Amino acid sequence: MSDPRHQLAQFNLGLLKAPLSDPSMEGFTSRIEPINVLAESAPGFVWRLIEEGKEDATGLRPFGEAHLVNYSVWEDVESLWDFTYRTDHLDLLRERRHWFDRMEGPSLVLWWIPSDSIPSVEEAGRRLDLLREHGPTPEAFTLRTHFPPPSTS
Amino acid sequence: MDDSSIDAAGALADPLRRGLYEYVVESGGEVGRAEAAEALGVQRTLAAHHLDRLVEAGLLETASKRLNGREGPGAGRPAKVYRRADRQVSLHLPPRDYELAAHVLAEAVERHGAEEALHAAARAEGLRIARESSAGSVEALLRERGYEPEADPEGEDGLRLRNCPFHTLARAFPPLACGLNLELLRGMLAGVGEDGERARMLPEPGRCCVTISKNKKD
Numbered sequence: 614m615s616d617p618r619h620q621l622a623q624f625n626l627g628l629l630k631a632p633l634s635d636p637s638m639e640g641f642t643s644r645i646e647p648i649n650v651l652a653e654s655a656p657g658f659v660w661r662l663i664e665e666g667k668e669d670a671t672g673l674r675p676f677g678e679a680h681l682v683n684y685s686v687w688e689d690v691e692s693l694w695d696f697t698y699r700t701d702h703l704d705l706l707r708e709r710r711h712w713f714d715r716m717e718g719p720s721l722v723l724w725w726i727p728s729d730s731i732p733s734v735e736e737a738g739r740r741l742d743l744l745r746e747h748g749p750t751p752e753a754f755t756l757r758t759h760f761p762p763p764s765t766s
Numbered sequence: 767m768d769d770s771s772i773d774a775a776g777a778l779a780d781p782l783r784r785g786l787y788e789y790v791v792e793s794g795g796e797v798g799r800a801e802a803a804e805a806l807g808v809q810r811t812l813a814a815h816h817l818d819r820l821v822e823a824g825l826l827e828t829a830s831k832r833l834n835g836r837e838g839p840g841a842g843r844p845a846k847v848y849r850r851a852d853r854q855v856s857l858h859l860p861p862r863d864y865e866l867a868a869h870v871l872a873e874a875v876e877r878h879g880a881e882e883a884l885h886a887a888a889r890a891e892g893l894r895i896a897r898e899s900s901a902g903s904v905e906a907l908l909r910e911r912g913y914e915p916e917a918d919p920e921g922e923d924g925l926r927l928r929n930c931p932f933h934t935l936a937r938a939f940p941p942l943a944c945g946l947n948l949e950l951l952r953g954m955l956a957g958v959g960e961d962g963e964r965a966r967m968l969p970e971p972g973r974c975c976v977t978i979s980k981n982k983k984d
Contacts, residue, residue, distance in 0.1 A: 695971070698940035703975065704967040706941035707881075707948070715879030757938055 615689045619762035620659055620728050623693055624737035625721035627681040628714040633671060641712040644705055645669055651700055652685065657692020660731065661685040675734045684737060686726065690759050693723075697756065718745045722753050725762045770824060774855040777823035782806065783816045787825060790817075794916060794928055796831060796847035817848050827851040854934065865934055872939040881942065885949040889962075892953020904960055904978065911954075913974060923981050927974035936975065944975040951976050 631637050649669055652658055662670045662684035670682055687693040696702060722741045726732050743753035751760040778784045789805050790797045803813035820826040830844040856865070875884050901907035905925060908915040912931045918924030930936055936943035944967065952962035955978070968977040 699969045699971055701967075701969075703940060703944060703969045707945040707967065709941070710879060710881050 616762040618728055619725045621687045621689055621693060622724050622726045622732045622737070622740075623683075623685045623687060623721070624723075624732075624741065625683045626676055626716065626741070627683065627709075627712075627720070628716050629679050629681060630712055630714055638712055640708065641705070645671065648702055648705060651702065652696055655692065655696040655700065657688035658696070659686040659688060662734075676738065682734070682737075684732075684734070686732070690723070690756070694756055719755060721755060723755060723759060724753050725751075725760075771855050771857045774823045774825050775857050777820055777825060780816070782808065782812075783820060786813060786816050787820055790820075790826060790848050791850050791914075794914075796829060796849045798831075798845050798847050802848070821848070821851075824851055824853050825855070868932075868935050869938060872935060872942050876939065876942060881945060884942070884946055888946045888949035889953040889956075892950040892955075893957040894953075895950075896954045896957020901958075904955060904958055907954060907958060908951075908978075915978070918977065918980075925978040927976060927978070930974040940975075944969070947974070948976050951978070 629638075633642050646668065649661070652661060662673070662682065664670055664672045670684065673682060674680060675682060685693075687696075697706070719741070722737070722744045724740050740753040743750065744755070747753070749755050749758035749760070751763065754760050778787060785806050786802055789802055799810055799814045799817060802817060803810040806813060817826065821828055826848045827850075829847050829849065831847045832842070832844045858864075875881065895911070896907060899907050899910060901910050905915050908925065908927065912929055914928035915925040916928055918926050930947070932943045932947055936947070948965055948967060951965040955964055956962040960981075964979050964981070965976050966979060967975055969975040
């Protein structure tokens with residue numbers, strides 16, 4: 614359910630099996646741009662992290678060279694779910710083990726932010742730590758176990 | 767075992783009601799009372815009575831729709847139409863909970879990163895299913911397995927799958943369940959002597975995430 618006062622922040626880490634320039638990563642790198650275009654045209658898309666002067670965030674490695682970051686904001690959980698699992702993005706996820714190693718614990722975190730604010734990378738790291746420590750809570754949750762926006766009354 | 771599932775199953779014991787339910791399901795969309803009555807060869811009031819009984823049992827749901835396509839004042843009262851309800855009815859006697867087991871196993875596969883093993887096992891199972899089936903064609907086999915195939919409106923002999931047999935698992939673990947499903951279908955195709963690659967992911971709301979594309983790629 615959409616709440617005009619809140620938007621959903623999504624952050625995930627991908628542990629690369631090889632550098633993006635490696636031929637084994639071609640199946641992933643060739644799909645970065647079309648999938649980003651798909652996200653931006655998806656209903657409920659608000660924002661995604663992009664490196665200044667670039668097309669995407671693949672050059673940003675705030676959590677170390679081996680970790681790709683994916684950071685976006687959506688109107689609600691449903692719009693993010695539909696993009697993630699009901700578009701060609703699903704096929705990318707299905708094959709993700711070709712390019713990304715499994716990580717210990719959760720690698721994707723969701724939380725609510727006030728509408729029209731841009732969350733920071735530090736905040737994302739803090740939320741992922743919260744999820745890893747406490748499991749899904751209203752402060753840090755997942756697509757499988759999610760929570761409604763905080764009431765502002 | 768809950769009373770509403772027993773009630774739902776009980777509602778289908780009547781042959782006419784069962785015929786109406788199947789007619790609505792096979793239409794793949796919404797069906798009006800007159801259309802259903804005509805298809806089953808019964809009076810409209812009788813069909814309406816049984817359709818409403820299926821709604822009470824939670825197997826169908828209703829909507830209002832102008833069947834003649836007219837809009838605005840003078841278009842007349844909208845007709846009541848029926849479609850299959852989203853709700854899932856499960857009845858196991860004695861009680862069984864395979865769905866819970868499937869969720870726990872899926873969680874374990876994810877935690878272990880064992881998707882490749884899952885895909886291989888699913889493909890092998892698909893092959894076995896196809897070889898043991900006497901269905902005779904891809905479409906018959908898919909129907910037998912509950913996929914509810916229908917002709918792809920856009921492609922010669924392509925098939926679209928109206929039902930996802932793993933719906934609740936696919937809601938909770940989409941990449942995992944849809945990956946399993948794709949490999950299972952590829953195995954089934956190979957098992958009946960077809961190209962497994964005809965099965966491909968095409969996720970859309972309200973249907974199976976896999977589609978079967980036409981026979982020969984140009």
